[in-house]
Amino acid sequence: MYRFSRAIYRELAPEIASPDRRARTGGDHARVLRACEAAVERLATDRHYFARPARTLFNDIRVYFPMSAQYRVYKVVDRYMRFAKEYFSTRPLNGYDIEGNRLECRATTRRGTPCQRTPLPHNGYCPSHQHLAETEETVPLAA
Numbered sequence: 001m002y003r004f005s006r007a008i009y010r011e012l013a014p015e016i017a018s019p020d021r022r023a024r025t026g027g028d029h030a031r032v033l034r035a036c037e038a039a040v041e042r043l044a045t046d047r048h049y050f051a052r053p054a055r056t057l058f059n060d061i062r063v064y065f066p067m068s069a070q071y072r073v074y075k076v077v078d079r080y081m082r083f084a085k086e087y088f089s090t091r092p093l094n095g096y097d098i099e100g101n102r103l104e105c106r107a108t109t110r111r112g113t114p115c116q117r118t119p120l121p122h123n124g125y126c127p128s129h130q131h132l133a134e135t136e137e138t139v140p141l142a143a
């Protein structure tokens with residue numbers, strides 16, 4: 001999954017304001033890469049509660065770029081976060097997330113315990129709790 005964050009970083013690295021890349025290892029370049037990784041990881045593991053991934057990542061890294069690059073940075077972030085979101089939401093679901101944790105339906109049963117059935121990929125609810133997804137407030141997909 002880090003191919004997404006690495007791809008974002010590779011496209012953005014030349015725009016990072018810090019002048020000398022080698023002298024700043026562990027500096028702004030590393031911080032941008034880490035922010036990209038964190039955002040992609042969150043998208044992969046917590047997609048249903050991550051409403052505006054592109055906007056969030058952009059806000060995290062925009063300070064490392066000059067004003068003149070801000071628009072391009074946002075476009076790159078937005079494009080890759082869309083790819084990543086699409087990728088994570090269309091992967092065949094085998095009951096486990098990318099980190100090997102068992103996936104469980106997001107609903108709570110009437111007895112107040114978490115529903116343990118396998119959720120559907122597009123909304124995180126199992127087949128018998130699909131009605132809950134419809135009542136949920138819809139979050140805008142685009143940032």
Ligand SMILES: [Zn+2]
Binds near residue numbers: 107125
């Ligand atoms: Zn359920």
